[in-house]
Amino acid sequence: MLLWVSLLVLAPVSGQFATEPKSVVFLHSPWTTVFQGENVTLTCKAFHLDASEKIKWYHWYLLEKTQSETSGNTHEVHESGDYRCQAQDSPLSNRVSLLFSPANLILQAPLDVFEEESVILRCRAKANTVLKTIKLYKNEKVLEDHTVEIAVGMLTDFHIHQASLKDNGKYHCTGVKEDDQLVSSNSVKIEVQELFPRPVLRASSTQPTEGGAVTLTCETQLSPQRPDVQLQFHFFRDRRSLGSGWGSSPEFWIRTIWRENSGSYWCQAQSMNPSVQKQSQRLQIQVKKVVPDIRIYPRPELVFEGQELVLICSVNGVPGPITVSWYKKFKLRTERKLHTSSKTEFKIPVVQNSHDGEYYCVASNSHSSFRSDPVTINVKVPVSQPVLTLSPPGTWTFVGDEVSFDCEAQRGSLPIWYQFFHEDVLLMKIEATLWRTMSYRFFLTEEHSGNYYCTADNGLGLQSSETLRLSVTSKLWIPVSDPSLTLSHQPFQSIDCLGLLVPVSRPILTLRTPGAQAVVGDMVELHCKAWRGSPPILYQFYHEDASLESSSSTSGRGASFNLLLTAEHSGNYFCEANNGQGFQRSNTVSLSVRVPVSQPVLTLRASRAQAVVGDMIELHCEAQRGSPPILYQFYHKDVAVGDSSAPLGGGASFSLSLTTNHSGNYFCKADNGLGVQQSEVMLLSVIVPVSRPILTLRAPRAQAVVGDVVELHCEAQRGSPPILYQFYHKNVTLESSMSHSGQGVSLNLSLTANHSGTYSCEADNGLGPQCSEAVTLSITGLTGSRSGPVATGVTGGLLSMMGLAAIALLFYCWLPRKAGRKPTFDSSRNQSASDPQEPTYHNVPSWIELQPVYSNVNPNRGDVVYSEVRTVKVENKQAAASDPELLKNTDSCVIYSQVKGAYTAAPKPQLLAASPPQR
Numbered sequence: 001m002l003l004w005v006s007l008l009v010l011a012p013v014s015g016q017f018a019t020e021p022k023s024v025v026f027l028h029s030p031w032t033t034v035f036q037g038e039n040v041t042l043t044c045k046a047f048h049l050d051a052s053e054k055i056k057w058y059h060w061y062l063l064e065k066t067q068s069e070t071s072g073n074t075h076e077v078h079e080s081g082d083y084r085c086q087a088q089d090s091p092l093s094n095r096v097s098l099l100f101s102p103a104n105l106i107l108q109a110p111l112d113v114f115e116e117e118s119v120i121l122r123c124r125a126k127a128n129t130v131l132k133t134i135k136l137y138k139n140e141k142v143l144e145d146h147t148v149e150i151a152v153g154m155l156t157d158f159h160i161h162q163a164s165l166k167d168n169g170k171y172h173c174t175g176v177k178e179d180d181q182l183v184s185s186n187s188v189k190i191e192v193q194e195l196f197p198r199p200v201l202r203a204s205s206t207q208p209t210e211g212g213a214v215t216l217t218c219e220t221q222l223s224p225q226r227p228d229v230q231l232q233f234h235f236f237r238d239r240r241s242l243g244s245g246w247g248s249s250p251e252f253w254i255r256t257i258w259r260e261n262s263g264s265y266w267c268q269a270q271s272m273n274p275s276v277q278k279q280s281q282r283l284q285i286q287v288k289k290v291v292p293d294i295r296i297y298p299r300p301e302l303v304f305e306g307q308e309l310v311l312i313c314s315v316n317g318v319p320g321p322i323t324v325s326w327y328k329k330f331k332l333r334t335e336r337k338l339h340t341s342s343k344t345e346f347k348i349p350v351v352q353n354s355h356d357g358e359y360y361c362v363a364s365n366s367h368s369s370f371r372s373d374p375v376t377i378n379v380k381v382p383v384s385q386p387v388l389t390l391s392p393p394g395t396w397t398f399v400g401d402e403v404s405f406d407c408e409a410q411r412g413s414l415p416i417w418y419q420f421f422h423e424d425v426l427l428m429k430i431e432a433t434l435w436r437t438m439s440y441r442f443f444l445t446e447e448h449s450g451n452y453y454c455t456a457d458n459g460l461g462l463q464s465s466e467t468l469r470l471s472v473t474s475k476l477w478i479p480v481s482d483p484s485l486t487l488s489h490q491p492f493q494s495i496d497c498l499g500l501l502v503p504v505s506r507p508i509l510t511l512r513t514p515g516a517q518a519v520v521g522d523m524v525e526l527h528c529k530a531w532r533g534s535p536p537i538l539y540q541f542y543h544e545d546a547s548l549e550s551s552s553s554t555s556g557r558g559a560s561f562n563l564l565l566t567a568e569h570s571g572n573y574f575c576e577a578n579n580g581q582g583f584q585r586s587n588t589v590s591l592s593v594r595v596p597v598s599q600p601v602l603t604l605r606a607s608r609a610q611a612v613v614g615d616m617i618e619l620h621c622e623a624q625r626g627s628p629p630i631l632y633q634f635y636h637k638d639v640a641v642g643d644s645s646a647p648l649g650g651g652a653s654f655s656l657s658l659t660t661n662h663s664g665n666y667f668c669k670a671d672n673g674l675g676v677q678q679s680e681v682m683l684l685s686v687i688v689p690v691s692r693p694i695l696t697l698r699a700p701r702a703q704a705v706v707g708d709v710v711e712l713h714c715e716a717q718r719g720s721p722p723i724l725y726q727f728y729h730k731n732v733t734l735e736s737s738m739s740h741s742g743q744g745v746s747l748n749l750s751l752t753a754n755h756s757g758t759y760s761c762e763a764d765n766g767l768g769p770q771c772s773e774a775v776t777l778s779i780t781g782l783t784g785s786r787s788g789p790v791a792t793g794v795t796g797g798l799l800s801m802m803g804l805a806a807i808a809l810l811f812y813c814w815l816p817r818k819a820g821r822k823p824t825f826d827s828s829r830n831q832s833a834s835d836p837q838e839p840t841y842h843n844v845p846s847w848i849e850l851q852p853v854y855s856n857v858n859p860n861r862g863d864v865v866y867s868e869v870r871t872v873k874v875e876n877k878q879a880a881a882s883d884p885e886l887l888k889n890t891d892s893c894v895i896y897s898q899v900k901g902a903y904t905a906a907p908k909p910q911l912l913a914a915s916p917p918q919r
Contacts, residue, residue: 021047023085023093024224031108033099033186035126040098042075045227046087056086060095099186104129107136107173107185112225114195116274116735119160123173123185131175131183139169161754162274163192166732195229196220199269201280209288209316210259211368216252218267218280234268234738237261238610239687239720239765241740246270256367260683262287264609268738277736279724290315292363292372304460305381309348313361313372322365329358329374353381353411382460383412388453388468391439391552392536397472401444402538402580404552407454407465408437419455422448439550441538443580444472503581504533507558509574509589518593519674522565528575528586529558540576543569565593596674597626600651602667602682612767613688615658621668621679622651630672637664658686689767690719693744695760695775704779708751714761714772715744726762729755751779 023046034040044055055073059066061081068075077083082095096111108122123134134156136143143158160167172187199220208214218233235242235252243252250269254261265285270277293314296303303309313324325340339346344363348355358374391404407418418438420427432438442448449472454465511518512525528539539559541548551559563569570593575586604611605618621632628649634642644652656662663686668679698711714725721742727734737745749755758774 020090021224022091023087025083025085025093025096026225027096027098027111030110031122032097032111033101033106033108033188035106035124036100036102037078038100039076039078042077042083042085042096044073044075044085044087044093046090053088058084058086058092101186103183103186105131105173105175105183105185107171107188109171109188109190112193112223113160113163113167113190114193114223114226114274115164116162116195116276118274119163119167119190121158121160121171121173121188123156123158123175125175125183129175129183130178132178133176134173135175136171136173138171159754160190162734163190164733165192167192193223195226195271195274195276196222196231196269196278198278199233199267199280201235201265201267201283203265203283203285206283206285207288208257208285209290210257211290211365211370212257214254214257214285216254216265216267218250218252218269220250220269220278229271229273232270232272234270236266236268236722238263238685239722241722245740257285257287258368259287259289261285275735277738290363290370292361292370294359294361294372294375296375296377300375300377303351303377303379305351305353305379307351309351309355309377311346311348311359311361311375313344313346313363315344315363315370320365322363325362325364327360327362329360351379353379353413355379378413380460381411381413381458383409383416383456383458383463385409385463386418386454386456386465388465390468390470392554397444397470399444399446399472399474400580401472402441402536402578403444403470404439404441404538404550405452405454405468406437406439407456409456409463410436412436412456412458413460414458416456416458419457421453421455423450435549439552441550446472446474448472501579501581502532502534504530504537504577504579504584506530506584507539507575507577507586509586511573511589511591517674518565518591520565520567520593520595524563524565524569524591526561526563526573526575527558528560528577530577530584533577533579534581535579537577537579540578542574542576544571567593567595569593592627594627594672594674595625597623597630597670597672597677599623599677600632600668600670600679602679604666604682604684605653610766611658611662611684611686613658613660613686616655617658617684618653618655619666619668620651620653621670623670623677626670626672627674628672630670633669633671635667635669636662660686660688662686687720687765687767688718690716690723690763690765690770692716692770693725693761693763693772695772697759697775697777704751704777706751706753706779710749710751710755710777712747712749712759712761713744714746714763716763716770719763719765721765723763723765726764728760728762730757731760753779755779 023044026043026045028041028043031040042057044057053073055070055075057068057070057075059068059077059079059081060083061079073087075083075085077098078100080098080100082097084093084095086092104126106124108124110119113119121136123136125131125134136158156173158173168191170187170189173185175183177183197220199218202217202219204215205212216235218235220231222229222231230248231250232246232248233250233252234246242254252267262285264282266282267280268277269280293316295312295314297310297312298307311326313326315322315324321342323340323342324344324346326338326346328336328338338359344361346361356377356379358376360374361372363370363372386407386409389406389408391406397403405420407420409416414436415431415433416436417429417431419429420440428440430438430440449470451467451469453467456463456465507528507530510527512527514522518524526541528541530537533556535556536552536554537556537559538550538552540550541561549561551561553559570591572588572590574588576583577586578584600621600623603620603622605620606615608615611617619634621634623630626649629645629647630649630652632644632646632652633640634644634654641656642654644654646652663684665681666684667681670677670679693714693716696713698713700708704710712727714727716723719742722738722740723742724736724738725745726736727747735747737747739745756777756779758776760774761772762769763772764770
C-alpha cells in the first residue's frame, strides 16, 4: 500500500498534479473473461486511501446501473458488465469490463498489456469438455507456431514475449472435440500500451550564470496500472555521462556550473522489469559569464574634490565566500592593486584630483575569478585663480612686436574655458581640453596699450586673474651710416649688423619616440626648430591641419610638444615658426601609431553542431584590435599545426579534414611584432560514426535446441560512445541497450521453438544507425543428445536395481505376441549407432527401438486422471509424441503410471508446440 501511495505521489515524476488522480481497479485473478459460476475480486486503489474508508462501486449492464458500497477496498463480483470504483475525494476510475461466459471454451487475457511485457493468453475449456486440438487466431489468421495438441480441454497458455505494437489485434481460440465438432471462444482485443511516455528534460535555468547551481529533472509518468514498476534515470551532457550512472532519482543537481559546462543535455529513463528504455529530447543550456557590476556613490558626474567616494562591486550570481580586489589603471598600460577584502565596498574618504582614472574590481571564490568592466572616475576640481603672463616678459613693448598672453589655472578639472579681456572687452574665448594653459597672440599697435586680464571656468565657478598693464611705444631705429652710435635703449629686439630683424628660416620638425616604432601608450615628443630668425619665435604644431599647441622660444632652441599616443594620433604632422617677419612651415612628417594585438578569439566553423570524422571544419582566429600585418598561429595540444598572415588586418582561418586524432584542446596566437597574445583554449570532440555492427550467436552446442541459453552479442568495431544497440528477431525489436564504454552488448535468450528465425542488430550513436547482417538461428525440439543420457541413466538404474524386473517386463510384453497378436517390435529396423539424436537402449533384444509415449488418461471421463508412459514401436520417430492413435495401441506396455486429480492445481505441462514434455 505504501508503494502504491508513493507511486501516485511521484507519478508525474516532477511537478504537481493539475487534478486529483483517478482511482484504479485491479483484478484478482487477472482475467477479464471467466466461466459463469466463478468469482472475480476487484480491488480499488486511490490516492490518500484510508483503510476504514468506504468505497463506492458502480455496475453497468444492458443500460442498467447499480451502485453498492464496501467498507474495504475489495469487492467480489460474479456478473458481466462494466465496473467502476470511487474512493472518497477521488474521481471515478476507468471502466473495467468483465465477461462471465456460459460457453464451453473461453480465451482469457489480462486487463492491461504494456510494452515489453510477457503476456499469457489462456485458452480454457470447461471441465466436462474434451478437446483434441486447440488453435489460436489473431485477426482471423491461425498462429501456426501456437498450434498444440492435447488430450483433454483444461488450460492451454499462449505466450507473447516482449509485447509491442505488432502484437495489437483481435484474438480468439478454437478447439476440436472428439466428435470433430468445432468450438470457438470469445474474442479478446489486445492493445499494447505505453508503460511510460518519452521523458522530458527540464532545467531550473537554461541560461544560468557561471558559479551557480542548476537542477535537472527527467520528467515522465508511470502508468498507475503498474504500481510495482521502478524507474531509473541517467543524465548526459553532449555524449558524456553525468554522475555515477543510473539512479532512482529523477533529479540531478549540478551544484556549481561553469561556462565550459554549456552544451546539450538529455536524460534516459528505464524500467527493469519489463525492460523499457526511453530517451528525452536534447535541452540546450548556455552558461552566462559573470561580469561584476560597479556602482558609484555619488554618481560619476558628481564626484567633487574633497568628498567621500564609495565604489561597490556587485557580484550577483557568484557563490560565496568571495574576496574582492580593487585595481586602478594608469597610463602607459600599467595598473595597481588598491585593496582586497571580503567586503564588496571600497571607500576613498577624501577624493583628490589624483584619484582620476579607471577602476575595476575582481571577485574571486575558491573556483574562479570574475573581472568587472572598468569605470572612469573624473574628479571634479574647481579651477584655481588663473595667472596671466606676457611673453616675451616686460611691460614695455613696441609697435609691430608679437606678444603672447598665457592664461593658466594650476588646478581644475578639464575642460576649462579661458577668456582674454582688454579693458573689460572680450578678446577671445577658447576651450582647453588637454592642457591647463592657453595663449592669445597678436601683433602690437599703439591701441593695444592698457589693462589685460583673463578668466577660467570649468563649470564649478569662474575665477579671474590679476590685471596686467601693457605699454606700447614706437620702435627706435639706429642709422646705418653712423656705426659709432651705441644702444641707449635696452628693450630692443635682436638686430643684425645693419640693425634689421632676421626673418625665421623654414623650421624642421622631428619626432622623438622611445622605440623604433610608435606604439599606443608611448610618449612622443614633437620638436620644431628654425635655425635662423630673430627671437622670440612662436612655434605652432599641427596634426592634419588641426592646431595642437603653440609655444614661444626666446633662446633659439626651438620648441617641443609631447603626445601620449593613441591609435587616433596616426597621420601627418607639421609645424610653423613666426617671429613677426612672416611665418615659415616645416616639412610634413608622417606618424604611424601601431596598436598591439588584443587577445584573439578562436571560433570553430562546422557544417553541423557536432564534429564528425570526415567533416571539414574551419578554425578562425581573430584579434579585434591590432595593427597589421598580424601573424596567426594555430595550436593543437600545444603543437603548432599551421599559421596564416593577415596583411590587412582582420582574422585568419585554418581548415582541417577531421580524423579521430583531431580531438583535443585548440588555441591560437596573434602577433604583430608588438607582443604575442593567446586565445582561450577550446575543446574539440570529434565523434566517430558507428561502423556496421557484427552480430554473433554464442550457443553451448553446434545445433541449438529448445531450453538452451543462447547469447546474442552485437558490437560495432568503430564509433564514439554512448552507442545504443537494438536486437531484432524477424524485424521485430527484442531489446535495446546502451553501451557507454564503446564495447558491445549482449542479450541472453532461453530458447523455445518460437525463437527460430533470422536475427539482426542495430547500432546508433546519433550519427545514423547501422544494421548488421542477418543471422539465422535454427532450433530443434528435445533431441537425443539431451534425452539419451537420461534414458540411459534410467535404464541403467533399472538394470542395477533388479535384473529380474527387466526379465519380467520383457516377458509381459512377449505374451501378446505369443497369442498371435501384432508384434510390438519390428526387428527388421535397427537404430543406427552413429545417430546421436535418439536414445539407445542396450537392454532390448535385437536392438529394437522403444519409443516412450506420454499421455494423461481419464478413464470414463471421471474425476481421476493418471499419467502413463508406454513403449511402442514406431516407424516415424517424430510422430511418436504427436499421434494420439498411438495411445490406443494395445501392443504397447506401460512402464510408468501416476494417479492425480482431474482438475487439481497440480503443475501442468506447458502445451506449447515448441515445448514438448521432458523425458
